[in-house]
Amino acid sequence: MKKYDHSKLEPKWQKAWDKAGIYKAKDFSKKKKWYSLIEFPYPSGQGLHVGHVKSNTAMDIVSRKRRMQGYNVLYPIGWDAFGLPTENYAVKTGIHPAKVTKQNTKIFEKQLRRIGFSFDWDRLVDTTDPEYYKWTQWIFLQLFKKGLAYKGKTTINWCPNDKIGLANEEVVGGKCERCGHTVEQRVKEQWMLKITAYADKLLKGLDGVDFLPEIKRQQANWIGRSEGAEIDFPISTGAEKITVFTTRPDTLFGATYMVLAPEHELIQKIMPQLSNREAVEEYVKLASGKSDEERIADARSKTGVPLRGILAINPATKKEIPIFVADYVLSNYGTGAIMAVPAHDERDLEFAIQFGLPVVTVVSDTGELVDSGPFSGMRFEEAKRAIVSYVNGRPRVNYHLRDWVFSRQRYWGEPIPLVHCADCGWVPVPDKDLPVKLPQVKDFRPRSDGESPLASATAWLKTKCPVCKKPARRETDVMPNWAGSSWYFLRYVDPKNKKTFADIKKLKYWMNVDWYNGGMEHVTLHLLYSRFWNQFLYDCKLVPKSEPYAKRTAHGMILGEGGVKMSKSRGNVVNPDTVIKAYGADTLRMYEMFMGPFDQAISWDPKSIEGLYRFLNRVWTIGQGTTISARAKNEELVRLTEKTLKKVDEDIEKMAFNTAISAMMVLSNEMSRAESIPEKSWAKFLCMLAPFAPHITEELWQARFGAKKFSSLHVEKWPKWETKLVKEDLATIVVQVNGKTRSILKLPTDSTRQIAEKAAKEDSLIRKYLEGASVKNVIFVPNRLINFVI
Numbered sequence: 001m002k003k004y005d006h007s008k009l010e011p012k013w014q015k016a017w018d019k020a021g022i023y024k025a026k027d028f029s030k031k032k033k034w035y036s037l038i039e040f041p042y043p044s045g046q047g048l049h050v051g052h053v054k055s056n057t058a059m060d061i062v063s064r065k066r067r068m069q070g071y072n073v074l075y076p077i078g079w080d081a082f083g084l085p086t087e088n089y090a091v092k093t094g095i096h097p098a099k100v101t102k103q104n105t106k107i108f109e110k111q112l113r114r115i116g117f118s119f120d121w122d123r124l125v126d127t128t129d130p131e132y133y134k135w136t137q138w139i140f141l142q143l144f145k146k147g148l149a150y151k152g153k154t155t156i157n158w159c160p161n162d163k164i165g166l167a168n169e170e171v172v173g174g175k176c177e178r179c180g181h182t183v184e185q186r187v188k189e190q191w192m193l194k195i196t197a198y199a200d201k202l203l204k205g206l207d208g209v210d211f212l213p214e215i216k217r218q219q220a221n222w223i224g225r226s227e228g229a230e231i232d233f234p235i236s237t238g239a240e241k242i243t244v245f246t247t248r249p250d251t252l253f254g255a256t257y258m259v260l261a262p263e264h265e266l267i268q269k270i271m272p273q274l275s276n277r278e279a280v281e282e283y284v285k286l287a288s289g290k291s292d293e294e295r296i297a298d299a300r301s302k303t304g305v306p307l308r309g310i311l312a313i314n315p316a317t318k319k320e321i322p323i324f325v326a327d328y329v330l331s332n333y334g335t336g337a338i339m340a341v342p343a344h345d346e347r348d349l350e351f352a353i354q355f356g357l358p359v360v361t362v363v364s365d366t367g368e369l370v371d372s373g374p375f376s377g378m379r380f381e382e383a384k385r386a387i388v389s390y391v392n393g394r395p396r397v398n399y400h401l402r403d404w405v406f407s408r409q410r411y412w413g414e415p416i417p418l419v420h421c422a423d424c425g426w427v428p429v430p431d432k433d434l435p436v437k438l439p440q441v442k443d444f445r446p447r448s449d450g451e452s453p454l455a456s457a458t459a460w461l462k463t464k465c466p467v468c469k470k471p472a473r474r475e476t477d478v479m480p481n482w483a484g485s486s487w488y489f490l491r492y493v494d495p496k497n498k499k500t501f502a503d504i505k506k507l508k509y510w511m512n513v514d515w516y517n518g519g520m521e522h523v524t525l526h527l528l529y530s531r532f533w534n535q536f537l538y539d540c541k542l543v544p545k546s547e548p549y550a551k552r553t554a555h556g557m558i559l560g561e562g563g564v565k566m567s568k569s570r571g572n573v574v575n576p577d578t579v580i581k582a583y584g585a586d587t588l589r590m591y592e593m594f595m596g597p598f599d600q601a602i603s604w605d606p607k608s609i610e611g612l613y614r615f616l617n618r619v620w621t622i623g624q625g626t627t628i629s630a631r632a633k634n635e636e637l638v639r640l641t642e643k644t645l646k647k648v649d650e651d652i653e654k655m656a657f658n659t660a661i662s663a664m665m666v667l668s669n670e671m672s673r674a675e676s677i678p679e680k681s682w683a684k685f686l687c688m689l690a691p692f693a694p695h696i697t698e699e700l701w702q703a704r705f706g707a708k709k710f711s712s713l714h715v716e717k718w719p720k721w722e723t724k725l726v727k728e729d730l731a732t733i734v735v736q737v738n739g740k741t742r743s744i745l746k747l748p749t750d751s752t753r754q755i756a757e758k759a760a761k762e763d764s765l766i767r768k769y770l771e772g773a774s775v776k777n778v779i780f781v782p783n784r785l786i787n788f789v790i
């Protein structure tokens with residue numbers, strides 16, 4: 001008997017599929033289109049991660065099934081290759097990041113090809129390719145021309161020791177990841193994208209898409225729309241006032257103190273009037289060293305300092321109340337100042353208890369106002385509007401969403417295609433001069449003045465103003481990590497187009513993405529950014545659909561053995577190549593789909609890999625045996641095959657890959673015990689297993705059903721199950737009396753009305769209702785319900 005030699009047969013079929021071109025997507029094919037998308041990988045020096053394999057395999061299974069169902073499938077791949085790790089490597093070694101990227105993508109491509117994913121490799125994109133980022137720059141310019149890109153002041157993380165700006169991921173616990181020095185916040189002028197102009201559209205768009213409920217919830221939270229009002233609080237010393245945004249103006253009579261964020265501009269203005277100036281200054285300085293995340297996380301033990309010497313006046317009660325500076329209030333939410341209502345806000349209450357401040361209840365448990373002057377007794381909903389107008393407040397909608405900082409003072413990113421002219425201001429580089437290519441520099445390190453290394457590329461920097469032709473200077477900041485991934489799904493549709501980012505006819509054929517799977521960690525930033533770009537392009541009539549993704553699901557992480565995160569420093573990173581070498585790509589794919597529920601975080605377990613390997617060996621053995629024949633009759637096995645097919649089909653749609661595999665394991669056990677296997681059942685089994693383990697199934701399929709001219713199993717028709725054979729043996733019938741459920745019966749499927757009525761009347765729970773009553777009518781729904789009307 002032939003041995004299962006995955007190391008030979010897997011590369012063999014990969015070559016054959018490639019040659020036959022069975023995974024190529026065809027523009028404008030008459031078939032129905034299907035577009036599957038995964039998050040394209042960052043080609044790091046460490047090679048492919050087993051986490052990539054999980055997400056890629058899941059969408060590969062869906063794509064393969066759709067292909068067999070007759071769809072014209074687009075399942076593309078590319079490289080999201082700008083960014084920090086490659087840049088840091090370049091700083092360390094002096095090797096140009098473009099060269100490093102080339103090396104890394106080569107390794108990634110080889111690894112991905114070896115797992116047998118059904119990607120259309122002809123559509124490969126690379127965000128660092130000038131032919132790609134030309135269009136990233138072009139889309140940025142459309143945003144600029146529409147007033148959605150502007151220069152604004154923001155804070156950046158600054159390491160005073162290294163003298164460089166740091167990305168958020170380079171700040172660990174408030175310290176610089178490189179040198180351990182405390183990170184400061186520095187104000188800098190940077191390019192910003194006005195995503196807030198799309199806040200309502202991004203929120204409303206969620207109604208029409210099929211995203212996991214948790215993903216919709218996180219997107220909505222991130223946008224954070226709240227309706228409320230702005231209210232002014234005068235200050236005891238005269239001219240100044242404090243404006244707050246509140247969603248609870250009905251609680252205004254309970255505002256017993258106010259809090260300013262440490263960055264609030266009023267603090268510096270009134271500093272000379274304070275009697276405890278030193279304490280306030282010190283507190284503000286301390287708070288500037290903390291990130292927003294830390295400030296929120298630290299909220300348990302609240303800190304703050306009163307501003308002694310001034311008081312605010314509650315515009316409703318006209319009473320004087322104290323003002324504090326405290327870092328539990330963030331400067332970038334609302335106005336950076338709050339009215340504190342300790343009776344009706346938990347964080348305010350904790351602070352009030354700590355500082356011994358009055359707590360005044362102004363809304364009762366039943367929602368009526370108390371202790372609120374003329375508004376006492378009013379319902380709180382009504383009181384909201386009434387109190388806002390009483391104190392001359394202004395109704396406002398507020399968002400948690402901030403504009404997107406679109407600048408980095410680094411090297412390895414897309415140059416921002418703008419020129420600064422002393423006379424004309426910021427001027428776009430004309431379309432014909434795109435792309436603005438990254439210049440060669442000797443030193444990739446950010447400069448100690450906080451500017452990008454591009455500021456040292458003197459020859460590149462100096463240019464002419466496209467409008468007045470006078471000497472001008474190029475922008476030296478580059479785009480952030482998220483730029484290239486904001487539109488890559490559009491480029492896949494038409495990756496080689498030199499005239500536009502993608503042809504509108506092709507976009508009309510392919511968009512939107514039918515199913516997008518990715519990580520939960522990307523559902524706030526990347527998912528919002530890419531929806532924003534697509535909605536913007538839709539408003540410019542450049543793409544056909546306002547929402548880019550019809551469906552978005554998420555996978556759980558793969559952890560190391562024992563449930564800890566896989567990391568280089570722990571030495572517990574599993575290299576997929578090792579598993580492939582020992583067991584083959586099919587086993588790796590099967591294992592990652594079997595290890596647990598798809599959306600859960602699961603630990604790597606080398607012992608279970610063996611189990612999947614044994615399963616495939618069993619399938620192999622059945623395929624070599626003599627029990628399969630066209631004449632074989634085995635009713636029980638036929639019935640189990642049909643049932644398994646139905647389960648596998650439905651489980652794939654639910655991403656319940658692990659239970660689909662369990663069902664196939666049960667079927668393979670029965671097959672290996674059977675004296676005879678009908679050929680039709682064997683064919684169906686190979687078809688349902690094909691999306692999971694494409695290589696072994698192709699080998700076994702060709703061995704039994706192959707013709708002279710190669711036709712792959714993976715373009716065979718997805719089988720249908722025999723409906724009459726998959727029926728459950730017993731149906732659950734609800735028994736009602738006058739429409740109220742009184743009992744539940746299990747009866748053989750398709751029992752007649754006579755049988756069901758007889759059984760129901762004999763049921764002890766039903767008998768007592770029918771005794772002495774006259775039955776006027778009996779309503780019967782086969783396999784579902786029987787209702788006695790008495």
Ligand SMILES: [Zn+2]
Binds near residue numbers: 159160
């Ligand atoms: Zn540092």
Ligand SMILES: [Zn+2]
Binds near residue numbers: 423424425465466
């Ligand atoms: Zn000019």
